[in-house]
Amino acid sequence: MQSQKQKVKLTPVSINHYIRLVYRSALFLIMLALYIIGKVQGHELILSTLENYPLFLRIVWVVFTVEMILRFIPNRLESPGCQRQFARNYQKTGEINIAIQDNNATVLVFLIWISFNMVFGGLYMAHIVDEGFMLLLCCAYSVCDMICILFFCPFQSWFLKNKCCSSCRIYNWDYAMMFTPLLFILNRYTWSLLALSLGLMFRWEITFFLHPERFSEKTNAYLRCANCTEKLCTHKKQLHSLWKNISAFYAKRAKFLRK
Numbered sequence: 001m002q003s004q005k006q007k008v009k010l011t012p013v014s015i016n017h018y019i020r021l022v023y024r025s026a027l028f029l030i031m032l033a034l035y036i037i038g039k040v041q042g043h044e045l046i047l048s049t050l051e052n053y054p055l056f057l058r059i060v061w062v063v064f065t066v067e068m069i070l071r072f073i074p075n076r077l078e079s080p081g082c083q084r085q086f087a088r089n090y091q092k093t094g095e096i097n098i099a100i101q102d103n104n105a106t107v108l109v110f111l112i113w114i115s116f117n118m119v120f121g122g123l124y125m126a127h128i129v130d131e132g133f134m135l136l137l138c139c140a141y142s143v144c145d146m147i148c149i150l151f152f153c154p155f156q157s158w159f160l161k162n163k164c165c166s167s168c169r170i171y172n173w174d175y176a177m178m179f180t181p182l183l184f185i186l187n188r189y190t191w192s193l194l195a196l197s198l199g200l201m202f203r204w205e206i207t208f209f210l211h212p213e214r215f216s217e218k219t220n221a222y223l224r225c226a227n228c229t230e231k232l233c234t235h236k237k238q239l240h241s242l243w244k245n246i247s248a249f250y251a252k253r254a255k256f257l258r259k
Contacts, residue, residue, distance in 0.1 A: 013230045014150075016077045020067075021146035027060065028139040035132045046132035047187055061189050068175050068196045072203065079149070079230050081164075081171035084222055085207040090214045091221040098216045102160040102169045109159050109170060117180045124184045134181040141178040150232065164233050166223050169215070172204035 010018070031046075038049045050057045071078065074086045083089050120137060123129045148155065149165055162168050175197035182190040213219040221227060 011229060011231050012077055013079055014232055017079075017146060017149050017232070021143070021150060023063075024139070024142045024146060028136070028143050031136055031139050035136055038132065046130075046135055047185070057189065061193065064175075064193055065196060068193075068200050071172065071175075071200050076229070079171070080166045080222060080228060081168050081230075082204075084166070084214050084220060085172070085204060085211075087211075087214075089220075089222045090211075091227070093219055093221045095218045097218060098212050099218045100169065100212060100216055102162060105159045105161070106169050109155055113177055113180070120181060121184050131185050134185055137181045138179055141181075145174050145178055164228075166228060166230065167217055173201050176201040 034049055035046055038046055071082055074083060074088055080089070120129065120134065124131070124134055153165075153168075155170065156162055156165075156168065160169055165171060176194075179190075179194045179197045182194040185191075208215055215223075217223040225233075
């Protein structure tokens with residue numbers, strides 16, 4: 001019983017993810033409200049509307065900037081998935097064979113993501129969607145990023161086939177993927193976020209090229225389940241079990257009502 005209770009307890013890393021999910025969801029709803037209000041009042045540019053609330057705009061910019069800057073340095077409140085790039089988290093196992101099985105899938109994910117966002121970029125250039133839509137898309141991506149970590153990740157399940165976020169080949173691509181639509185919006189806030197996110201991604205890829213041994217569970221014991229400080233797989237399994245129980249309950253109830 002004691003071990004089961006320990007599995008249920010959220011780790012500091014997990015709590016940090018849930019906090020991000022809450023405020024990113026709130027940000028999306030606020031931006032959606034501002035977008036709708038701006039359309040009703042005839043404002044074409046949502047950034048012009050946001051500039052009427054400079055404190056809000058700066059707070060959002062600072063929050064995401066700080067999040068990314070902290071990714072450049074070792075941080076115990078971050079997932080092992082992004083922390084394995086640092087030398088201090090490299091724990092030798094004695095193995096010399098580096099196993100990275102999802103490199104081809106990584107290229108496929110990159111091409112799919114670029115193609116997917118170029119569609120929206122084309123719609124923006126054709127004036128079918130506006131900058132407000134592109135900002136909302138970024139906010140939606142930021143929420144989906146947390147959903148991928150906490151609940152279900154299509155990249156993991158359909159393409160990369162990695163066991164969990166700790167072994168995810170593209171973990172530090174998240175901010176670059178999140179801010180991809182900002183490429184089409186020329187503004188000091190948007191381009192600075194995009195530039196920092198790309199810097200984070202390039203730093204990750206350079207480290208992978210120079211030190212691939214840090215990214216493989218075979219050569220780095222830091223990535224093994226016994227050393228995990230996140231334990232999100234436990235929560236995902238609990239959520240999946242809960243969903244199955246709910247589905248089974250409603251199926252049983254529907255069967256009873258049909259009698």
